[in-house]
Amino acid sequence: MMRKILPTALHFVGQGLGAYCGCCGERPLPDCPVVADGWQNSLCATCRLDWPPPWSQGGPQSTAEAGTIFLGLWPYQGSLRRLLVQAKEEVRGAASVLLQRAIHQELARRLSCHPWPGRIWVPVPPSRRRRWRGAYLPEELGPMAAKQQGGRWQRGLSRVKHVPAQTGLNGRQRRENLQGAFAYRRRAPSALTLFDDVRTTGASLEEATRAARAAGATRVRHVVVAVVP
Template sequence: MALLVPIASALRDALTFWLPLACAGCDDPDVSLCDGCRGHLAPRPSRSSREPDLTVVSALPFEGVPARVIRAFKEEGRTALARDLAPALAAALAASGPSGATVTTVPSSRAAFRRRGYRPVEVLVRRTGRRPERLLRLRRAPADQRGLDGRARRENVRDVFAVRGLVSGPVVVVDDVVTTGATLAEAVRALRAAGATDVRVVALAHTPRRGRSAGEPEVIRT
């Protein structure tokens, strides 16, 4: 089984070499990401409340060009796009609070890691110049969150995380896309229970809320 990851990585690199290249944002040929689409990835840090007592700092809305580029990075093996996404994440990290905090990530499931051959959020964090520590691990693989409402999402991820040892001092936990915030809220709960005194939450992108009760994210002025 351990051989599957390097084999998958080699196949992905080979396909990237031989298949025609197209912009991840608009499908223009012969370029990985065109200048116009790169402009849509300019950081727009904002702060929003998701779950009760959970404030998330994110850099981009998960729609349009940013959503397409993030999907290409995560699901199509286009890891070079991390270079273009990293400035947005770096801006969100800078806006989240103390620069000396330990940075950790929401862990990928084993199945997702086998399928991709890499951990997308860790790749992004490293591209920002930060070194993530693997403080969290999955006790079990939760079901796919897509299609679940807020209550079902909370139940799906309840007690899903364990913390590796005791934690002290401030921690920033990072994910790629936040929707309801249920997963991040559970990560925060686990870290606090393990001793983290100040847990901040950062996401590369947030799913825009719809409907009358959906509040607009607060833009962070830099």
């Protein structure tokens, strides 16, 4: 519990003392915040300007696959990218807290007019390498996002096949590499939301979707924090 509370507390104390940017940690926060109570107030002027514009403006986007809706929040660029890299290094640190606040605000803005039917939110399971590193970023960011949408967080998918690292592979190779890698532990809910931090080629999400459908899901939604353009 303390591991979770301490970085958050330090983060907010730091802000109160007029401290430094939550992203680069190098530049002081501006004297006059631009957004009242917004997470952007934890960023210096440079990192604020460097935050990417929302991915695919407007509401959720339908994908080519029937019954699947994809919602990416931002492109994997600029200060968001730096914040995600930091959060992966220290999953329960201040960068994760800042990301949670950013995701919260962005989901509220995007989904206010779009009822989101996938009430069970499921993380795309981590690779063995990521699992070895302990905490896993989607499991730090996803539960709060699920709760905000009136949903429930559930670890339904698991890795049933360990595959070589995906780094350096193109989309087709990643798809082949991941074939049969995931399975649902029980019968899947008919509508669910798959959550991931970064979408590179979409191969993991596709394979996770296939596994969920094989276990009975008919409507699969994707929510991804950052999309590699």
